[in-house]
Amino acid sequence: MSTYVERFPAEAKVIRSAFYVSFVSLAIGALMGLLQTLHRTGMFEVFSEPGTYYTVLTTHGVFLVIAFTIWFLVGVFVWAVTTSLDRGVESLRFTWSWYGLMSLGTALAGIAILAGFVDDWPIVGDVSADVLFTFYAPLQAHPMFYLGLAIFIVGTWVAGVDWFRSWWVWKQENPDERIPLPTFMVLTTMLMWYIATLGVAVAVLAFLLPWSLGLLETVNPLLTRTLFWFFGHPVVYFWLMPAYMMWYLLLPKISGGRLFSDPLARVVFILFLILSVPTGIHHQYLDPGISEGFKFIAMTNTMFLLLPSLLTAFTVVASMEHGARQRGGEGHFGWLKALPWGNPAFTGMALAGLMFAAGGFSGMINAGMNINYLVHNSFWVPGHFHLTVGTAVALTFMASTYWFLPQLTGRKLFSRPLALVQVVLWFVGMTFMSNAMHRAGLLGIPRRTAEPWYDGFEFEAGVGSVGELNAQIALGGTLLTLSVAIFLVVVIGTALNGKSSEIETSVIPEPLSGPEDSPLVLDNLKLWTVIAVVLVVLAYTLPLASIIDRGGLLGPGGRAFPMSLDSLVVLAQLATEGALPR
Amino acid sequence: MALEEPQQKRQLGHDEFDPVGTLALIGLYFLVLVAMWLFMYFVEFLGNDPTVVGTLVTGGAI
Amino acid sequence: MRISRSSLLILAAFMIPVVVEFRTLLLMFGIDVSIEAAVAASVAAVAAVTLWAVIPARGDHDGAETA
Amino acid sequence: MNVHQYERYWLIAALVLIVAIIATVTYGAVGIGIAMIDDSEETVDPDALGEHERFSETGTHQVGENEYEVNVIAWQFSYEPGGSPDPPIEVPAGSEVTFYVTSEDVIHSFSVVGTNVNTMVIPGEVATMTVEFDEATEYGLLCNEYCGELHHDMEGEIIVHPEEEFDLFEIPAVDAPEQVDAGEEAEITVTLANERHQERSTTLAFEFDGDEQREDVTVDGESTEEVTFTVDTTDLEDDDYSWSVTVEDGMERTVDESGQLTVGEPEED
Structure with a gap:
């Protein structure tokens, strides 16, 4: 009984079901990415009506960063809790209930977005949600979008309850044991998520939905925007912490070594819990209505949030080095050759980590308060987050799928060489794309813009030309789409593969420095939650009070601008007003 | 490609293992970070004039 | 093979950003390398590494163990 | 807790890096004087900007020796002034310019291409930015926050004129008769206001029935001059004639007034 599916067949089914929703979202999102990259670089005029670009962009954003990532990570969390506590979920019915809630939410929000591709629907009329992932008011989506989002988030809350419940029952039976590391990681991540989602829950339920x-x-x-970023920054840690979890748990194992330090892994997750939320204002450095002092506080918090990532870099690389040395690696750098580069799960995660090192750097720039003038809302920003969520998270999830799938299905991975090519292709494609995006951003080329070419001026490339950068972006984006296509082929191929008995054991080796080396206080989740809440209160009370005091709960401004206006009407109005020269 | 089974050649315990390779790699990373930060702030950012200044600091005099 | 096929693949992948960004770096110092030349250089570099990997090293029989 | 020696080194290096980054940014703020967009302005009602003290008068205004204020309203999908159909934003070189930007509809940005002048524009809030423009040049202006279907068409221009060529003339009033009897002279008196704080000269071009009269005028700083153009109607038939007066100051922004003069008995409708 070594594979996961043999030990927990019912839970494996839950995880597989979550993964498949995740992969369908990935497929839809990736296709949208291809359309965007070709259109906005001017390679092909994909949309005869450029407004469609924003429907595509909303689909790309929401399906990838909300559906693909979160559906995958809830699956991983079920795996982590059940294997590390060595017990199944307490109630399958309960587990399927959050699965159902999340599905309903995904369907409602997804339909509202995709409906934007058609101008007029019978009976319901115009339905659309071209408001992008950030849905800044006064741009307004169809109520179904907000409702779907709310239901989806409630679904994740219930999922968290499921895991806390498992841990609670386990704790009654094992009162003196340390929380196993994988469960510890799940619980701290979920605590962070509960705090973080309060912002978006209030924004959606109290304001945007009504x-x-x-x-x-x-x-x-400004208030709904601030509440969005209250959630919008920590959500990146909700994506990232499961990726870190894979790096802490799977990378050492696959490298043939052991985790370097269990206590430091705990410290890292606690730092994420307490520091992730009081940082969101760093997305609002250029917002009027928020004082410079609050922005400075947000920057300080954000910079200290680098610490857990920098610590992770050391611990994870050291764990890989341990594996490499056990496999006979020598020298200061020679050990790198002894790593299992032929294993797509390893190579994918290692390359994801490497690209995250670069993404971490551009993140430091983004987090710098005044240097933000240089990069704010420029193409630099998508360049950055395609390295973080788009690679550190997405590539880690895809690579770990190559390890998970055999565990969850009992079937051998469809094709290791193809899988290896897939992860390497992602690395190459992303190198081209994100590099060029960063550089284009420094020229002032904006993000989120269907046709970033203008009548009155041109962007001046100090080095190279805008055309070269666009070509690199389009090439990179195409390679990335190809990579996703190969990934889906491997997934489908594996699902159709025959059962195999040669699958390696799912047991995670003991860390070099185990939990017995870490102080008990690290496991005091109550304490860390209280500290996290206090920090959030300190960081957000005054800015929120000031925003409400200045503008009121429901204003100034904020009259609705529904994004379901018939585009032809808008165009006609503008043409008659002579507002547009084109 | 060979089926995976870590071809372990030796066992390294906690005390026998010094992550010297990690220190070397991360040391390089540190230098890259510092150099890039200085470049981005002092060359790219401060060289991208004009910049938003405070009226208090300049006192309105030029 | 001196190194495994997978190692060769990774090595080739690593060379791509190096070549691309080396061109940017040269441009910053005023040396303009055309795209064609950069592409040719990267193809040549990958070919050289492949050749080096495929031609067996003298007296080296377990060089492909790293996969 | 058991932390490896090397990891301790790294922890210290990481903390040093973090503190150094914060220190750099602080130096930028305190040492160089880079200010952030903040909450110094009161909120406004985006539906009533026409009645607002500041935003009812969009455009450039001189407020000190070398200090100017530019009031801008961003809207779906242009800037007033800055983008079509309004003229570009015009300011003089060697000046300190404070932009006051607000939105009358959704969230936009006001981003000067190729510079660090960049702000979000949020309805109800006023973004203020003080910028020193040293050289005469032109800048592109764009919206980098998605603001709706034609977001990508939202652009504008800022022209920085040489200081000695920059004018801020207005025509606050024109005193013109609506009707004169045939053969009489009509006097049209134009009040020309120089809103710069320095003495400026310009030319007024007066056009009546295809004939042009030009008059060079010099106006003291922050004051007005009256210029009178005389029209002789001796050879004109009874009819309605239109006139216009234009300030020829080389600015992109056109300052002009026009009206009608009826010669002879007004037609009774």
Whole structure:
């Protein structure tokens, strides 16, 4: 009984079901990415009506960073809790209930977005949600979008309850044991998530949903925006912490070594819990209505949030080095050759980590308060997050799928060489794309823009030309799409593969320095939660109070601008007003 | 390609293992970070004039 | 093979950003390398590494163990 | 807790890096004087910007020796002034310019291409930025925050004129008769205001029935001059004639006034 599916067949089914939703979202999102990259670089005029670009962009953003990532990570968390506590979920019905809630939410929000591709629907009329991932009011989506989002998030809350419940029952039976590391990681991540999602829950339930239903006439755009970023920054750690978890648990094992330090892994996750949320204002460095002092505080918190990532870099690389040395690696750098580069799960995660080192750097620039003038909302920003969520997280998830799938299905991976080519292709494609995006951003080329070419001026490339950068971006984006296609082929191929008995054991080796070396206080989740909440209160009370005091709960401004206006009407209005020269 | 089974040649315990390779790699990373930060701030950012200044600091005099 | 096929693949992948960014670096110092030349250089570099990997090293029989 | 010696080194290096980054940014703020967009302005009602003290008068205004204020309204999908159909934003070189930018609809940005002048524009809030423009040049202006279907068309221009060529003339009033009897002279008196704080000269071009009269005028700083153009109607038939007066100051922004003069008995409708 070594594979996961043999030990927990019912849970394996839950995880597989979550993964498959995740992969379908990945396929849809990746296709949208291809359309965007070709259109906005001017390689092909994909959209005859450029407004469609924003429907595509919303689909790309929401399906990838919300659906693909979160559906995958809930699957991983079920795996982590059940294997490390060595017990199945307490109630399968309960588990499927959060699965159902999340599915309903995904379907509602997804349909609202995809409906934007068609101008008019019978009976319901115009449905769309071209508001992008950030849905800044006063741009307004169809109520179904906000409702779907809310239900989805409630689904993740219930999932968290499921895992806390497992841990609680386990604790009653094992009162003196340390929380196993994988469960510890799940619980701290979920605590962070509960705090973080309060912001978006308030924004959606108290303001945006009633407003989209016509119950409120106006909202305060700065307030809903601030509440979004209260959630919008920590959500990146909700994606990242499961990727870190893979690096802490799977990378050492696959490298043939052991985790370097269990206590430091715990410290890292605690730092994420307490520091992730009071940082969101760093996305608002250029927002009027928030004082410079609050921005400075957000920067300080954000910079200290580098610490857990920098610590992770050391611990994870050291664990890999341990594996490499056990496999006979020598020298200061020679040990790198002894790593299992032929294993797609290893190579994918190692390359993801490497690209994250680069993404970490551009993140430091983003987090710098005044240097933000240089890069804010420029193409630099998507360059950055395609390295973080788009590679550190996405490539880690894909690579770990190559390890998970055989565990979850009992079937051998369809094709290791193809899988290896897939992860390497991602690395190459992303190198081209994100490099050029960063450089294009420094020229002032904006993000989120269908056709970033203008009548009155041109962007001046100090080095190279805008055309070269666009070509690199389009080439990179195409390679990435190809990579996703290969990934899906491997997944489908594996699902159709025959059962195999040659699958390696799912047991994670003991860390070099185990939990017995770490102080007990690290496991005091109550304490860390209280500290996290206090820090959030300190960081956010005054800015929020100031925003409400200045503009009021429901204003100033914030009259609805529904994104379901017929585009032809808008165009006609503008043409008659002579507002547009083109 | 060979089926995976770590071809372990030796066992290294906690005390026998010094992550000297990691220290070397991460030391290089540190130098790259510092150099890139200085370049981005002082060359790319401060060289991208004009920049938003405070009226208090300049006192309105030029 | 001196190194395994997978190692060769990784090595080739690593060379791509190096060549691309080396061109950017040269441009910053005023040396303009055309795209064609950069592509040719990267193809040549990958070919050289492949050749080096495929031609067996004298007296080296377990060089392909790293996979 | 058992932390390896090397990991301790790294922990210290990481903390040093973090503190050094914060120190650099602090130096930029305190040492160089780079200010952040902040909450120094009161909120405004985006639906009533026409009645707002500042935003009812968009455009450039001189407020000190070398200090100017530019009031801009961003809207779906242009800037007033800055983008079509409005003229570009015009300021003089060697000046300190404070932009006050707000939005009358959704969230936009006001981003000067190739510079660090960049702010979000949020309805209800006013973004202020003080910028020193040293040289005469032109900058592109764009919106880098998705603001709707035609977001990618939202652009504008900032022209920095040489200081000695920059004018801020207005025509606050024109005193012109609506009707004169045939054969009489009509006097049209144009009040020309120089809103710069320095004395400026310009030319007024007056056009009446295809004939042009030009008059060079010099106006003291922050004051007005009256210029009178005389029209002789001796040879004109009874009819309605239109006139216009234009300030020829080389600015992109056109300052002009126009009206009608009826010669002879007004037609009774």
